Amino acid sequence: MALLPRLRRFAMSLARHPADGDDLCQATIERALTKRHQWQPGTRLDSWMMKMMRNIWIDETRACSRRGETFVAEEAGMSVGGDGAQEAAVALSDIDRALRTLPDEQREAVLLVMVEGYAYKEAAEIVDCPVGTLNSRLVRGRDALLARLGETP
């Protein structure tokens, strides 16, 4: 499906780790397949799946904080991970680092509009908030990003 690379991009930017991103992507595709009858033909499949992906991510993030950080140790051994000491070795780009510092709601607003190229209205539908809220989250996220990126020469 032509959507796959885009879903992957959003998953990776959302999940912060490539491996988690692919898992998230996989979980989204699986959920989409089981729920495909709920998709309304004529509406945008990409928005529908991004929204689903975001929901899975939120559920998972909550579940993870309940479980503690148990999975981090497991992941740390993987070359694709980016935790703790490894983070320094992998040398995340300034952009990744700056994005991580944003609150989730600002980060997703920035990602949906500036990376995925959604119109404000579409992005607002994906994250289930009014367009005005999306707009202000975007601005706050953008300003924080610019400030962060400005700090590092």
Place this chain on the structure above:
Amino acid sequence: MSVSPEELAAFADGELAEPRRSQVAAEVAQDEALAEEVRRHTELKAMLGAHFAPVLDQAVPDHLVQTLGGGEAKVADLATARQGREAKRGIPRWGWIAGPALAASLALAVFLPRGGSGHYAGDEVAAALDGQLVATQGVVEPVKVLVSFRDRDGDYCRAFSGVAQSGIACRDETGWKLEYEGEGHSWNGTEYQMAGSGNADLLAKAQEMAAGPALDAAGEEEAKAKGWR
């Protein structure tokens, strides 16, 4: 008149509606600070776009592609997926076809001439396409339906495989129009011998043609009730 940061962002993203757009454009043209803001916004957008663009060019990992064909592999949550990443390769829904097809491609492949009258499915194939559902059809059918989906025009299409012929047909006002024809399969007494990698090709083709996921059992039933129209 002052321009809020939100409005300015919307302006930079081409999201501002008239008449406000023209007003803001006029402000930006006069005010160097505002113009600088717009420039920074656009630059950041370009930077983020460039930063994540490589993901689009990376090859999508096999297990994700497989997932797309598989509804049976259920992942309860990401933690399970993580634990199982090494062991689990996903169970492709079409594995029962693709697997044997690959194996059979090593065996003697029997190519039969393409059948079908003109560009529409013949009676036998058409009857199967009209009546059979993937979920309920017999293990052995003269014509077996592999998968149903809707193409980009919204027409129902079904990939099928039979002794005389295999292919993909889409329903139009005349009948089942053959969009793609493959070879038939020989019958060895207990199971169909796939000719070459026929079904794998068919399914790949079906995925290309499909606008959205394959129909599930309920979707097929509904489509059948509507006469596949």
